[in-house]
Amino acid sequence: MTIHPPERIWWKPISGAERVYIAAALLFTLVTFFLMPVWHFLGAQNPTMQTYRVDKAEYLQKVTAWADKYKVGERAGMPVVEPPPGGDVYLLARTFQWFPVIKLKAGQTYRVHVSSSDLVHGLSLQPLNMNFMVIPGYEYILYVTPTQKGEFGIVCNEFCGLGHHLMVGRLIVE
Amino acid sequence: MTATPGPERQPERVPFGQALLDDFFLLTALGLLIPFLSYLVWGLLDLGSVPVLPGR
């Protein structure tokens, strides 16, 4: 019984039946491990990011300046910003808003800068369901290639206060 | 125990693997050291080496 001490010597050969399954399981677990580094070389979706330390106020300035420079319209009181194809994009998370509304061209790879000017937020691009964390004081760059056209929602999926569910943004791809 | 014949007349040595798993202080030490180094120290080193954004 499992509540009694085992035999004096319990380090004994393992039966064939157990060996077969353990070997199969071990093979599977090794494959699932090695697929991760392999996908960094063969796959197109990796959470690699280039990260830099940034001052929160400084990031806010950068985003606002960039938005002013490339503004093409307005939506829900926020600027709609269309940067040059393949250029830098700046996205700011703050309670309770994703700033600004961004317009991109399909098939181009953009350098998307992300950070927060206050708390930790969760960047959730829908309905693609692509998710990243956003941490104040850290600016990171994602190289993103939109491959579909349409209007996409940016939802916050990390609790950031009592207005967390108000936080929804927009990404437009043409 | 004295006069019984049988396979365990001489007590067998406990195999090395068994002795290791019986050593709960060793297991505790490794169980603390490995996550401390692999997860925490390495993680702090990564976060500590995040560079400041170059240029203005």
Next chain:
Amino acid sequence: MATAAVPYRFRTCESTGLRVHADAEALLKVNAVFAVVFLAMAGTAALLVLLTRWPPLHLLDPVWFYRLLTFHGANALLFWIIFFEMAILYFAGPIVLNSRLPAPGLGWLAAALMLGGAALADVMILLGQADVLFTAYAPLRAHPLFYLGYILFAVGALIVVGLFFASLVVARAEGTYQGSVPLVTFGGLTAAIIALVTIFGGVVTFVPALFWSLGVLPNLDPAVYRLNFWLIGHPSQQINVSAMVAVWYLLASLTVGATAVSEKVSRIAFTLYILFINIASAHHLLVDPGLSPAWKIWNTSYAMHLAVLASMIHGLSVPAAIEVALRRRGFNRGLFEWLWRAPWGNPGFAALVLSIIIFGVIGGITGVVFGTEQISIISHNTYRIVGHFHGTVVGGTTLAFMGLTYYVIPLIFRRQVVWPGLARIQPYLFGIGMIIMTVSMVMAGTYGVPRRHWDIDFSLAPAGLKFAFDAPAYLFLTLTTLGGILAVAGGALYVLITVMSVFAGPVVERIPIPSLGPVPVVAGAQDVPEAHGTGRTRTAHADIRGTLVLNFLFLGIFVVYYLLNWKWLADVWPVR
């Protein structure tokens, strides 16, 4: 020599033959009772949160939703489950080793600290001083007394873990057992070591947070906080995994008289947990900035998935032990007669099997898949994650603990379980409810539904920015609610049966435990089991064909779901 001076009070358990130290048993009872109280509170909050996340009903306002979500997280994930685990440690240490608990006064101090800490944290949460969710990610800031509550709870738990280690030393020194510790104790040791890691993580997280909340520390780096938090956050769940597996082995013995098919295999699996299970806390940080892919991949993998292998081994060993035990009783026909003829009417057994299935198939598979570095991109912070951990912690650990309670009541509280008809269905009600709920949560999350979110209709957001999830998301949220209500009913039934039995059940002196009686020799059985003691089986002849089939089936499901997720990942936009 040692026993003459102080009279330690022991009784001999008539059901198991164990020598039970009165102080250890008293502390076990107190911790078990506290555990059930906190479960009842956690479950009540769960129901309210569930009914709020169901769009048609949307019961609570945002403030109370986030507040009770905080309350639910802290009471379910920390207080209920750790109190129960303290009870398990008192059992797996002194009681299983027929030994005394040294310094029981410290055990009472620990219980007071844990109760006080939990109560303090809960009061601060309900007073609205900690609307930060149980993770309390800085820069979200709670009242200092909230952090203090967590710290006191952790200190109390640390004392109990220390007493467990002390009882191991005392038992060995006083020779109350021979050779290696029993498997259940080894599982308890695994849980205790992981608890030390957890508590260390708690210290590095909450002590600075307390000083920051008090204004002494000027700021707290949010990325460092997250790294530190998950050194308590996930290891606390790995205590659950280890304790649950120890309980699986224990219940297998109590319900069908099973013994481990290979002690070596089971102990190696526990050892892999000890060495590698905690580093996978990294899976919370896979889409965080600042941490390198190398760190992420190595740590999230539990060291090349070796600790995952350990779980898969237990998923083989426990059913194998059950199969061998039932085949020895004569249920030897074909692959699965032992399974059909198993004691499904015994709530301890039903809970055991459901726990294994839910933990493995739902919790385990989703855990490894979502914990894959790249697949985190299509999972992180969605309802997929919530489905995963309700599969492991609730369908797995909590259900196993419920099953064990049906033995704690007669063996420790010495009462008969009341309403046996209801007790028989309770694990099924809870388990089936959990299956529906967790699968639906994972599906809803696959359609993008966020976790920790009051309103997926975004009804209060500015027009022009509103976003609508696809229709299946709503279907799955409805199924989530349905499954959740069934589970809450099962949980409430558990609390009711437990409380009634402990306070009003008929007194019982002993209960039958299968292998402690003479086991009939069955024609065709490969070996003759002993009537008492270790129940030796020569593993070379153990027939575990049924278990093998089930495990390969499990492996097949795993492979399919795993590959599907890579396909789904490859369908999203290129990103790096």
